[in-house]
Structure formats: structure tokens, C-alpha cells
Amino acid sequence: MSVRIRHRAALAGVLLALALPTAPAVAQAAPHAGVPRVAAVKAPKPATLTVTGEGRAAAAPDMATVTAGVEATGPTAKEALAAQNRAAEALLAAVRGEGVADRDISTRTLAASAVYETGPEPGASPRVAGYQASQSFSVTIRDLRRTGALLQAITDAAGDAVRIHAVVFDVADPSRLRAAARTAAHADARAKAVQYAELSGRKLGRLVSLEETAGGRPRPVAAAFDEAAGKVPTAPGEIEDEVSVRAVYELK
Known part of the structure; x- marks a missing residue:
């Protein structure tokens, strides 16, 4: 009776052992186990x-920009502006007559203001002596050979009212x-x-x-x-x- 029990117990132990997972033969070492850490050495910065x-x-240059305008005076603001308008129309007609396209003509300034003068008595307040109106235009000239002719044309057209402010030569590109x-x-x-x-x-x-x-x-x-x-x-x-x-x- 006791022999059978021992046999069965031994058989059960064998079966239990077979059901268990097999342990690895060699245990894996932890990463870097036992290896001393070495600090990274930075390369020196190059000079x-x-x-x-x-x-x-x-x-x-292959183009020029002319800034020119007209200026007129009159006893009233209406008369000054009317005289300025006539001079401006003459100037624009001369510019277009030299072959300048409308896209190359633009108004830069337009102004009308009173003109003051000091009275004959010392300390007297300035009084209005008249009015002045002015207008200036920017004109792009794409044929440089026409620059001098255009300046002359607007001077002839607007007479003493013309004002030529600047001529700037440049390159289009x-x-x-x-x-x-x-x-x-x-x-x-x-x-x-x-x-x-x-x-x-x-x-x-x-x-x-x-x-x-x-x-x-x-x-x-x-x-x-x-x-x-x-x-x-x-x-x-x-x-x-x-x-x-x-x-x-x-x-x-």
C-alpha cells in the first residue's frame, strides 16, 4: 500500500516537472552590467x-523718371486752380505727344493754398494776398533718346508755369x-x-x-x-x- 503511494507520488512529481517551463541554461546579463560608464568626449569646435x-x-540706364509739374497763382482760389488746370492740361498733352503711354503718367501731388503777405505796419498780422495751386506728375520714359525732347516739350507747352523737379535714370530690371x-x-x-x-x-x-x-x-x-x-x-x-x-x- 505504501509502495503504490510512493510510486504515484513520484509519477506525479515527474508529470509536474514536465509541465513547468524549462529555465534558461545561461542567465542573460543586464545591459551594460559590470561595464563602467565612459563620459562622451565632445570634439573641440573648429576655428x-x-x-x-x-x-x-x-x-x-534704359529708362528715366521725370518729376515735373505746374504752378499758378490768382486773386481767388478758383482762378488759381483754373490757371493750374490749363497749364496741367498743356503739360499732359505735350507728354502724350512725345509718345508716353497713359500707364506711365501719374499724378504725384495736387495742392491749393492761400498766399500771405505781411502788412506795412510793424507787427501787423499777415493777410491773404492771393492763392496758389500746383500739381506735379511722374512720367516714365522708356526710350531714353526722348528724354531731352520731352523736357523741352513740356517747358514749351506750360511756359513759366512749368516746374521740373527731378530726372532720375534707372534700369527697368x-x-x-x-x-x-x-x-x-x-x-x-x-x-x-x-x-x-x-x-x-x-x-x-x-x-x-x-x-x-x-x-x-x-x-x-x-x-x-x-x-x-x-x-x-x-x-x-x-x-x-x-x-x-x-x-x-x-x-x-
Whole structure:
């Protein structure tokens, strides 16, 4: 009786052992167990070189902007404005007669105000002596050969009422001029950087940053009047654009 019980108990132990999951033969070590931690060593920052570059580009102008107007006075505001209107119409007719399209003509200012004068008695309050009316226009000339003729035409048309404020020559597409100036500025900066690197016994590395500050310089031209010439002579000259850059390079 006791033998059977032991046999059954042994058999039950075998069956229980077979039902249990098999333990791994070798226990896995925890990650990095027993391995000392090593602090990461940062690479030193490379030396850098900062330079500035200047670039200029010039081109002949292909357009001009004329700022001109008329001015008239009269004993009343109505009369002054009427005289100004007649002079302005004559000016515009002359401009259109020189082949300027309406899209290239725009009003810049229009004003009417009283004209004061001081009384003969000392300390007397100023009094209204009349009225003045004025109007100015911006005219774009796309054929530079017509600039002098146009100035002469508006002077002949409006007479003493005409006022020529400025003639500014420019280029219709300034992007090409700016691009050429940028190319020159970049080349100037790199040439300086190469030289400084060689003087330091180093080699020039990669470009780290590049910053631009720029400003074009169109040149206004004051018109000179010469009746014998039959038109107002002008000197367009050249339009110059300038770019400045600040560049940072690494040194090897």
C-alpha cells in the first residue's frame, strides 16, 4: 500500500516537472552590467574666420523718371486752380505727344493754398494776398533718346508755369544688376578668407554662414537747359548697385 503511494507520488512529481517551463541554461546579463560608464568626449569646435565682401556692378540706364509739374497763382482760389488746370492740361498733352503711354503718367501731388503777405505796419498780422495751386506728375520714359525732347516739350507747352523737379535714370530690371553685385561680393569675401587662412598657416574650410546687406544707388540727373540745343540735354551716366556680405568660414 505504501509502495503504490510512493510510486504515484513520484509519477506525479515527474508529470509536474514536465509541465513547468524549462529555465534558461545561461542567465542573460543586464545591459551594460559590470561595464563602467565612459563620459562622451565632445570634439573641440573648429576655428572660424569672419570676413566682409564688397561687390559692385554698373550698367547703362534704359529708362528715366521725370518729376515735373505746374504752378499758378490768382486773386481767388478758383482762378488759381483754373490757371493750374490749363497749364496741367498743356503739360499732359505735350507728354502724350512725345509718345508716353497713359500707364506711365501719374499724378504725384495736387495742392491749393492761400498766399500771405505781411502788412506795412510793424507787427501787423499777415493777410491773404492771393492763392496758389500746383500739381506735379511722374512720367516714365522708356526710350531714353526722348528724354531731352520731352523736357523741352513740356517747358514749351506750360511756359513759366512749368516746374521740373527731378530726372532720375534707372534700369527697368534691377535684378540682373543686383545679381552681378552679389557675385562680386561673394568672390571678394572668399578671396579675403583664402588669404587670411594662408596667412594663418591654415586651409579654408566650409562656409558656415553668409549675411547680406545691400543698397542700390541710382543717380538722379539735374537737367540743364539750353535753348540753342532745341531740347534739354541730359547725361544718363551709369547706374551702380552695391552689395555687402558678411561671411563666416571654418579653418582646417
